[in-house]
Amino acid sequence: MRQPPDHSLPDRDMDRPALISALRARIARLDRSGGAAADGGQGIPLCESVDAALPGGGLSRAAVHEVLAAEPGAAAGFCALVLARAGGTVLWIAPEPDAWPPGLARFGLSPADLVLVQAPRPVDGLWAMEEALRCPGVAGALLVLRSLDLTAARRLQLAAEAGGAVGLLLRPDEEEEAGGGASAALTRWRIGALAGTGGAAAHDLGDPRWSLDLLRCRGGRPANWRVVWRGAAERLERDEDATEADQPARPVRAAATARRR
Template identity: 35%
Template sequence: MSTLQPSTPRPSAELLAALRVDLAIARAHRGPVLSFGLPAIDERLSDHGLDAGGLHEIAAASEQLTDDAAATLFLAGIAARFCDQPDFTMLWAVTAFDLYAPGLEQVGLGPEKVLYGQGRKDAEVLAMAEDALRDGSLACVIAEVKAADMTATRRLQLAAADGQTPMLLYRRHRSRGRCPLSTPSAAMTRWRIGSAASERTPWQGVGRPRWQIDLVRQRNGNPFSLELEACDATGRLALPAAVADRAVAQERATSKAA
């Protein structure tokens, strides 16, 4: 004889309405575009920042661990700024968990902000990311995969647009030195990140890390390359001091000539 199980009570209309309001407020705080706060980047991006309802791809400049670390922290810094509201969390989906939590926290992505998901293969990680994007309640989603074809990236782009949630896809593994960004993709922006020599300091030690950042492709815009100082404790990049001073001097010279 079978036993009837009590059905799960459905949420009330009032509760659903309240959840929709909370979600709308969260999306409004996140904003349609996340700027880098650096004119050197924002003025060259067609949207003047990263579209919060789009797919953005990142790859390391080489197989070296230093470049892998630079790309990972570049991702973490972006995620930290998407999560800058008190109750915002994000999903980081992987097949092999090797993230270094103290390193993420140094660029502003504390453990209270991150939900980790692990799949056995890329297909599971991509499915996890797509579901999280369509849910629309997360500040952003990061997924690390070996490969993602055009169909997979189209699905992620559509899911990001539907849920108005930014998708950061880390194409982490390289095959025989081939750049993962050489394959077709539906991403709105594609970034290649590598480490660069830090500035010499007047005392013994290492200066603030620097990264070589290449925007390989963007919709409705041109590619560009910049050398920048790595993310600070809030996930923000900076121009190297010499470059920043040179830019100020040029502005002053221009104003005097005018």
């Protein structure tokens, strides 16, 4: 089968100044919309009911946000939506190139705006994330990682404040992490999947439905929503048909993150 194109950075043996120069040159070529400054620094809109609960009327830029993946595909879709609405060039940094651009495009994230970075070692990923967040030509950056100490999290937050980009830390929803722990992130979310809106047909999955749990929010309160992504209109809206009986669906490997075999 065809393998996905190699979007990783040059070999890790390259000296870091040269690596930074290469990355910035590529970002400059891709960036068409002015990055984080495109909307005057306003928050990134999600949907009306969610935005109303956030202090900035949307997901704050120049800040880092944690996303705990109760279901990997749903979490990847949510992150793709946020990065798409950041309005410019964005980086997806992970130990393995498991993000599939056509799948992420379903949530509005254009492959033309996406730079995939392979960082096998955690230290490489943290370095790439910090450099990306400090770059004024970057609208947003995501880092896939399992754990993060408070000092590293604070460095990323300072980098986001310096560059103005939105940073997302995509992490597994492990019990000890979800339950507490210090964090420098502005918000912490848990994203799960619900059964889609499809009909009776076996292959009619319909529009994706997610459970959004806002676990922590600096200046706000925890909350939760059931939402549906209307792909045809590229709109996230509250699921008016959701009930308390709705539970996150059994985890599946979604197209947004599955590697092509």
